Amino acid sequence: MNVMTKSNDKAGAQAATPTAITLIEAITQALAYEMRNDDSVIVLGEDVGVNGGVFRATAGLQQKFGAERVLDTPLDETTIAGLTVGMAAMGMKPVAEAQFDGFMYPMVDHIVCHAARFRYRTRGRLHCPMVLRVPWGGGIRAPEHHSEANEAIFTNVPGLRVVLPSSPARAYGLLLAAIRDPDPVIFMEPKRIYRQYKEVVADDGEALPLDVCYVLRDGSDITLVTWGAQVKETLEAADKLAFDGISAEVIDVATLKPLDFATIAESVAKTGRCVIVHEAPRTAGFGAEIAARLAEESMYDLLAPVERVTGYDTHIPLFRLEMKYLPSVDKIVAAAKRALAA
Amino acid sequence: MNVMTKSNDKAGAQAATPTAITLIEAITQALAYEMRNDDSVIVLGEDVGVNGGVFRATAGLQQKFGAERVLDTPLDETTIAGLTVGMAAMGMKPVAEAQFDGFMYPMVDHIVCHAARFRYRTRGRLHCPMVLRVPWGGGIRAPEHHSEANEAIFTNVPGLRVVLPSSPARAYGLLLAAIRDPDPVIFMEPKRIYRQYKEVVADDGEALPLDVCYVLRDGSDITLVTWGAQVKETLEAADKLAFDGISAEVIDVATLKPLDFATIAESVAKTGRCVIVHEAPRTAGFGAEIAARLAEESMYDLLAPVERVTGYDTHIPLFRLEMKYLPSVDKIVAAAKRALAA
Amino acid sequence: MTVAARFEIEYLQYLGPDGKLVAEPPAAFADPKTLLPLFKQMLFVRTFDSKSIALQRTGKLGTYASCLGHEATHVGIGGSMRPEDVFAPSYREYGAQFMRGVKPREVLMYWGGDERGNDFEGPRHDFSWSVPISTQCLHAAGAALAFKLRKQPRVAVACCGDGGSSKTDFYAALNSAGAFTLPLVLCVINNGWAISVPRSAQTGAKTLAQKGLAGGLNSFQVDGNDLIAVLEGMRRATELARAGGGGSVIEFLTYRLHDHTTADDARRYRSEDEVKDAWTRDPMTRLRTYLTAHKLWDEATEKAWAEECAKRVDVELNAYLETPVQPVEAMFDYLYADPPPDLLEQRAAAIALEKRA
Amino acid sequence: MTVAARFEIEYLQYLGPDGKLVAEPPAAFADPKTLLPLFKQMLFVRTFDSKSIALQRTGKLGTYASCLGHEATHVGIGGSMRPEDVFAPSYREYGAQFMRGVKPREVLMYWGGDERGNDFEGPRHDFSWSVPISTQCLHAAGAALAFKLRKQPRVAVACCGDGGSSKTDFYAALNSAGAFTLPLVLCVINNGWAISVPRSAQTGAKTLAQKGLAGGLNSFQVDGNDLIAVLEGMRRATELARAGGGGSVIEFLTYRLHDHTTADDARRYRSEDEVKDAWTRDPMTRLRTYLTAHKLWDEATEKAWAEECAKRVDVELNAYLETPVQPVEAMFDYLYADPPPDLLEQRAAAIALEKRA
């Protein structure tokens, strides 16, 4: 391997010819980069050490940075959340891992009452520069509680950022941004596409902007808005629609909170139609906020009712049925056609 | 006092001439009724016993029904939630109290992972007939964490009911319904109006229907949709609008989840305009779901963009500023006028 | 110096790793014959376990959590309970569940991604598997509270792991058991590992049993590979509970001989030597030796029983494999007793979509 | 019988309720002179407390949590810490906070409904008041972990109540302290009541100190009305922590002489007799007697100091009362370092609304 290092670059570039990596490898790469770059970055969670995480997101980090930078915690999510808040308040930058989406609930108290409030409560005297990473969503044939899309739990909570990357490049760039952000970030990783495909992602330490939507595909007839694993199905739906001569714009929301509604509004102003796609249950899922903003601010642009393609208002079933629960390319195409027919 | 009892009525009517009572007294009255009526009903929480609850919602119940029916728990909300789930699964009907909205977060795990799932998980073998009561919302000059409107935490969770009464009569009737419902109910009580006014509420054990909106005032020009403490401001706003010749229909959602959208849709079909009022932060508050449904299903009825009058996207401040945070009559009137001018 | 309180944590062991008694067994279990049916059940469980792992490897089962090495603890716990008691397992105590009437096919259904596995025929009031670690301990405490309030002589028994004993729900359960004097037995099954995290990283406590002292509970350790110690520990705890004497924390010392689950590769984080060493304390071997010494078991019997186990497991496997998938509406039908109209609309839409497909 | 572990919970007391020594004081506190500044601080705190209650009664303060009866514990804890240590209070340990530099006016601001009370001048790294019970214990554990990882010789001290010792966060904190050998001192201030719930209803444990055994921590009780015992207990715990020896749980036995807060009426749930009896163990009286016996204090000094305290408290009260309300934009300005555009729009709208009003 051809190793290139600039002496004034603490983090260093690791490889001159970056190879294509998966989303999960991009996560690991971003963690490693920022741990080299900033020694206040600490990784903690269950099995993140020697084992490298149940999904291998932290693989090799303990070997590289030592057991004082990568900590296996006792098995308690309340503990992880509370320790993270306390460390962050003392100026460290903890990046905690919740092992699965379904195990985040015991963390809600410390996140909502403390992480999201320290700056506000103390008028800026203390704050919480922390990231909580969590493998998110369904579709991997996992046991119960390993498949939940629970982003809505956090989107009504002031003071938080909720970020959901959908490609290796965005995983790398947004995770770097999340770690560097001085406020708490819930970083949800679509586990279904952890290893779906590879992409060349330079390990250059360049963060991508938070708080903005990413337009993945330009279009003029209809706007498809989504995030996380469903980006894939949505892009495929756009392909299918194109085949029928329909030009779909595809937007990856990427940061749900705070929402960059301007980008969505601009697109809908152009297309007049909008389908929102997410895998969480429909009622009061985050899609509702986007539809609400459209009803408030884009009413006169809308040529058709807004459509939501979502999980049903029931729990995601165990894996024998789970794919029937999730949004599919067909469901998205059908919704788009309904909107276009309206 | 003129006591009338029917021998075949276990619960018994306590007073022939019911006196006017406050919302909190209606809660106590409903609890007492159902405890007489059904001995599987158990009240538990912090300070609910001798002290009768910090708001006196359970005043006198321990004296009346004994310490085995009204239990002071150790000071831990995880404990309260977990015990409640376990008791409910064994066929009791626990009515747990969280002392304040801001202390519910440690209960989220047991509510979301278990209360909401027992029936689903076991294909009906076990279920959770429980109620979690919680004083909800701001405006009482209380310390931090005593003023939160956090209903949105629960509205995306399948399997739950979320109920928010706004008058003594609805508090009585809906709490009875909640206790009798075989599924878990989060019962949020607008503490700001606990003692705001009195109303005659017969202690007749008559439940009111869950899962339906209550139309509190008929109108033809605009629909005002709200719940909880804001019902008062909304009705006052309707009065003010009437003064200007505007006829506002006022809907108390009452059960947020599952939502009776049909009643709202019907009203908007008539009025063509809608203002949604709630005190939780705007983004991804439950108002978003209502606006989203309008954008999906009532697009062609809408004559103006939907308006939301809500708390800001920040934490409700400590009490010196809190009233500036909450929706007010003026804010509602202004929003209605914007909608009417559109 | 004034001493406000003093405590001791007892350790129970009767049958050593070599199959010889290290202490006089308690009267109730002095006759080795009483152990025979449990030993047979342990063998059955081990057969079930290895066949389930094999099934998973062929793609016919989802992630599966093996119980290899836990047989004495699991079967001993299940065998110590009465039908009217309530059991709150974590996710690998099949031995305990089989003793209570849960069918192997139901275990397979659960790990096979079908909720109907939780609708088991075992005691209908038992809790189902609990994936969120140790939350079942609090549900068991709630059940125990219900029993106490109803004055029923029933006991709630919950299991969690060494890792699970770090979970706040475990602490909440023992705190409640002490505060309300609940008929609750908290079984901490210390198998040395919580996935890749060793017992030593979970806590600074010398024993996991002593956590019970935090709630004023009856707290002790047993050798979880010694069926007699398991039975005696459970006897003490359930008798105390049934007599209104309150809760216990029992730490069962055993070892997870397999990977955490079929999705795990334990070689990444623990040494072959440690596992080899743990095999010398295998619960099966010592009991076999003991029963053989008492002429209650021999190779021929073992062979016959092994065949019988294999046959019975195959019946269960086939029953599982032949169970058709639930219809799509199953995801709507068990959410509410009284489903709201919107949900019924979604249900109808899902069915329509199926028909089209 | 094999014993796996043995424990003892020690109880520290030096100065009895009558102001006489019941045991030889430790060398560090053998000279009564060392106690004098702390005693004066205790008197100051009591003055502050009664004036704050009076202020609340006139409607010029929100709900206020009195510290009456806790003075020795609070001042002793604060007086045992170094500036670079971190303190994580619950909501009534003003005595400890004053020792660290928090101003009385800041306490009043907080209870007066103004977030700026939390922006105190006391150590800028100290945690603010924590209303959600015992959550501060875990934040202190996180701080202790940060100190340890950075190899700083700093100690994190958290306070919670007897009720707070039932909270899962408290257990999580002591579990972490043991697992990571953290420089953490968990102070359980057992004042007999959690609002209306007596200590006896919180747990079946004989002492609250023994909860520390669950995490393998150094665990003991002190007489929280005896300043010497408080100081000695804190000395032992902080020295152990600073030396890398890990965490402690100290149970301070004291009594809440006032209502829970000004929003509470304790007569509903506890007897006058109990309160009368508790007054016989008042921390102030015994220390006054002790210092007077050593000619370090007398009535004239007390009178002069009481006047001084009253004057100082009045200055603080006035400073609080004269602080204007924050502008409306204050509710937007401290949420994010980098506020999103939508929030800035809401901010502008709120300001515009103010101007119109």
Ligand SMILES: Cc1ncc(C[n+]2csc(CCOP(=O)(O)OP(=O)(O)O)c2C)c(N)n1
């Ligand atoms: C709340 C929660 N967090 C994390 C997990 C993921 N997880 C599953 S099993 C396990 C380890 C459990 O270890 P232990 O309690 O010792 O039980 P064992 O598996 O050894 O029987 C973890 C971390 C989970 N199921 N629930």
Ligand SMILES: Cc1ncc(C[n+]2csc(CCOP(=O)(O)OP(=O)(O)O)c2C)c(N)n1
């Ligand atoms: C999580 C949470 N639940 C409930 C409350 C309400 N509450 C405030 S103080 C208190 C009692 C605390 O008792 P204790 O811990 O003994 O402390 P003390 O007030 O006696 O100092 C309760 C229940 C709270 N603040 N936080």
Ligand SMILES: [Mg+2]
């Ligand atoms: Mg284990």
Ligand SMILES: [Mg+2]
């Ligand atoms: Mg107390």
